[in-house]
Every structure is written in structure tokens, then in C-alpha cells.
Amino acid sequence: MPRSLFTSAAIELIRAIPEGKVCTYGRIAEHAGDPRGARQVVRILHSCAEKEQLPWHRVVNREGRIALRPMEGYETQRALLEHEGVEFDELGRIDLNRFLWEPDADWFDEQELGIITRQQGSDSV
DNA sequence: AACCTGACTTCGG
DNA sequence: TCCGAAGCCAGGT
Numbered sequence: 001m002p003r004s005l006f007t008s009a010a011i012e013l014i015r016a017i018p019e020g021k022v023c024t025y026g027r028i029a030e031h032a033g034d035p036r037g038a039r040q041v042v043r044i045l046h047s048c049a050e051k052e053q054l055p056w057h058r059v060v061n062r063e064g065r066i067a068l069r070p071m072e073g074y075e076t077q078r079a080l081l082e083h084e085g086v087e088f089d090e091l092g093r094i095d096l097n098r099f100l101w102e103p104d105a106d107w108f109d110e111q112e113l114g115i116i117t118r119q120q121g122s123d124s125v
Numbered sequence: 126a127a128c129c130t131g132a133c134t135t136c137g138g
Numbered sequence: 139t140c141c142g143a144a145g146c147c148a149g150g151t
Binding site for chain 1: 130131132133134135
């Protein structure tokens with residue numbers, strides 16, 4: 001692995017987000033092994049989103065909102081997501097209870113990233 | 126080769 | 139509940 005394990009894991013996680021679903025910077029970082037590494041996910045998107053052909057538009061912040069500002073990519077990202085069936089409310093938020101994607105145990109097993117401990121945050125629905 | 130920065134998140138006061 | 143500060147670190151300058 002040329003890059004750090006964290007970076008490699010994060011890239012695979014982002015790449016694994018299916019169409020019509022989203023994930024947050026924090027969750028990706030957490031699943032990649034660093035609960036506080038949200039900003040690194042940002043870096044990764046900046047540096048390798050295009051190079052690695054990552055579905056960068058499927059990454060949003062913890063509030064279910066697009067982090068990019070209007071005229072700086074917001075419209076593009078929103079259009080891509082809506083095209084996949086992701087819905088936004090009047091406040092521009094995505095209902096994470098419906099659209100948040102998280103890898104399951106099988107996924108980790110396939111990736112051979114057993115060092116990662118899953119966390120089940122089943123909240124009230 | 127240092128220093129700065131970022132499409133974030135969490136924690137403590 | 140709200141706000142400032144810390145945490146994290148690789149790529150760009």
C-alpha cells in the first residue's frame with residue numbers, strides 16, 4: 001500500500017458507497033480507523049477524487065447537508081445526488097435515516113480490514 | 126524544506 | 139444550547 005492504511009481504507013469506503021446513498025466524512029473516517037479523521041477525508045477527496053474516480057458527491061456532512069457552498073460545487077453535487085434518487089428537504093438536508101450508507105461486516109471481511117471494529121449506532125428511527 | 130490549509134467533527138467551558 | 143479550540147495529516151505553496 002503506497003498510502004497509509006487509513007487513506008487506503010477511506011478510499012475503498014468512499015468507492016463502496018452505492019448509488020442513491022450517501023455517507024458522512026466522520027463515518028468514513030471512523031470506519032477507516034480514525035474517529036477524528038474527518039478532515040483527512042476532505043483531503044482525500046481533494047487530492048484523489050478524480051484520480052481514483054471516487055463518487056465524491058456521495059459524501060456529505062453529519063447534518064446531511066452538502067458541504068460545498070453555492071457556486072462552488074454545491075449545485076453540481078446536489079444534481080448528481082438527485083439524479084440518483086437522493087431527496088433533499090426544504091432546508092437542503094438529506095434524511096440520513098433513509099439515505100445514509102454504512103458498510104456491514106461482510107464488506108469489511110471482503111476488504112480484509114479486520115482491524116476495524118464496527119460500531120452499531122442504532123438510534124430511534 | 127518548512128508552513129498553511131481544508132467539501133469536518135468532537136469536546137469542553 | 140451555543141461557541142471557540144483542538145484533533146488530524148498529506149498535498150500544495
